Amino acid sequence: MQEIPLTQILFVSTALFFIGMYGLFTRRNLITMLMSIELMLNSVNINFVAFNKYLFPDKLDGLFFTLFIITIAAAEAAVAIAIIINLYRSHNSIDVDDATEMKY
Amino acid sequence: MNIAEILFYAISALILGGGILAVTSVKIFRAAIWLLFSLVGIAALYFWMQVEFIAAIQIVVYVGGIVVLIIFSIFLTQNSGKEMAKPATGKIIFSALAALFGTAFVHNLIVHYEGFKYISAKPFNSNVEAIGTQMLSTTSYGFILPFEAVSMLLLAAMVGCIVIAMRPKNEMEINTIKETENI
Numbered sequence: 001m002q003e004i005p006l007t008q009i010l011f012v013s014t015a016l017f018f019i020g021m022y023g024l025f026t027r028r029n030l031i032t033m034l035m036s037i038e039l040m041l042n043s044v045n046i047n048f049v050a051f052n053k054y055l056f057p058d059k060l061d062g063l064f065f066t067l068f069i070i071t072i073a074a075a076e077a078a079v080a081i082a083i084i085i086n087l088y089r090s091h092n093s094i095d096v097d098d099a100t101e102m103k104y
Numbered sequence: 105m106n107i108a109e110i111l112f113y114a115i116s117a118l119i120l121g122g123g124i125l126a127v128t129s130v131k132i133f134r135a136a137i138w139l140l141f142s143l144v145g146i147a148a149l150y151f152w153m154q155v156e157f158i159a160a161i162q163i164v165v166y167v168g169g170i171v172v173l174i175i176f177s178i179f180l181t182q183n184s185g186k187e188m189a190k191p192a193t194g195k196i197i198f199s200a201l202a203a204l205f206g207t208a209f210v211h212n213l214i215v216h217y218e219g220f221k222y223i224s225a226k227p228f229n230s231n232v233e234a235i236g237t238q239m240l241s242t243t244s245y246g247f248i249l250p251f252e253a254v255s256m257l258l259l260a261a262m263v264g265c266i267v268i269a270m271r272p273k274n275e276m277e278i279n280t281i282k283e284t285e286n287i
Binding site: 004005007009012018020025028036038045049054057060064066070073075076079 | 126139149189199211221226229250262264266
C-alpha cells in the first residue's frame with residue numbers, strides 16, 4: 001500500500017478529529033456529546049496505527065496503544081451512560097443546560 | 105489510479121461523511137446510526153492497512169458494544185422520533201470556523217513536515233501471535249503491567265456503573281412496600 005502516502009491517512013484522521021470537536025461544541029445533549037468524543041478517540045487510534053505501520057514497522061507499540069485506548073473508551077462509555085441514566089432519573093432531561101446545580 | 109487508492113478514497117468518504125452526519129443530524133437515533141457507519145468505515149481502514157486484529161477489535165468493541173450501548177441509552181432517556189433543538193446560528197458558525205481553521209493548521213503542519221516522507225521499508229508483522237507474545241511478556245518491552253492495570257480498571261468501571269445506575273435503596277423499599285400493599 002505504498003501508493004497512498006502517510007500524509008493522506010493523517011489528513012483523514014485530522015478531519016475526523018475536528019468533526020468530533022465541532023460536534024462537541026455545537027451539541028447540547030449528553031449522548032451526542034459522548035458520540036463526538038468517540039469520534040475523536042477513533043481519529044487518534046487511526047494515527048497510532050498509521051504511524052506504527054508506516055514509520056516503525058518493526059515494532060508493535062502503536063497497536064498496543066490502540067488496544068488500550070479502545071479498552072478505556074469502552075469503560076468510559078459505560079460509566080458515562082450510567083451517569084447519563086442517573087441524571088435523567090433526577091432531572092428528567094439529559095441536556096447540559098438543565099443540569100446547573102454545580103455552576104459557579 | 106489503482107484499486108488500493110480507489111478503496112482508500114471510498115473508505116475515507118465513508119468515515120468523514122458518516123462523521124459529519126453523526127454530529128449534524130437533528131434526530132438523535134439517526135446520529136447514532138451515522139456514528140455506526142463511521143466506525144465501520146474506520147474498521148475498514150484498519151483492514152485496508154492490513155492490521156486485521158485491530159479491525160476485529162474495532163468491530164467487536166465499538167460496533168457491537170459501544171454503539172449498542174448508546175442506542176439503548178437513547179431508548180431509555182429520549183423521545184427518539186423527536187427532533188433535537190438546533191444550536192444557535194452564531195455558535196454553529198464559530199464552531200465550524202474553529203474546526204476549519206484547526207484542520208487547515210494541522211494539515212499545513214503535516215504537509216510541511218519532512219519526517220513523514222521517508223517510509224520505512226521493513227516488513228510489518230502484526231499477526232495475533234506477535235501481539236499476544238509481546239502483550240503478555242514480562243521482559244522489557246512487554247505490556248503485562250498495563251494489561252493487568254486495565255483489567256482492574258474494567259472491573260472498577262463495571263462495579264461503578266452498577267452502583268451509579270442502581271436505584272437508591274429507600275426508594276426501592278418504598279416501591280416494594282407499595283407492591284405488597286397492592287397485593
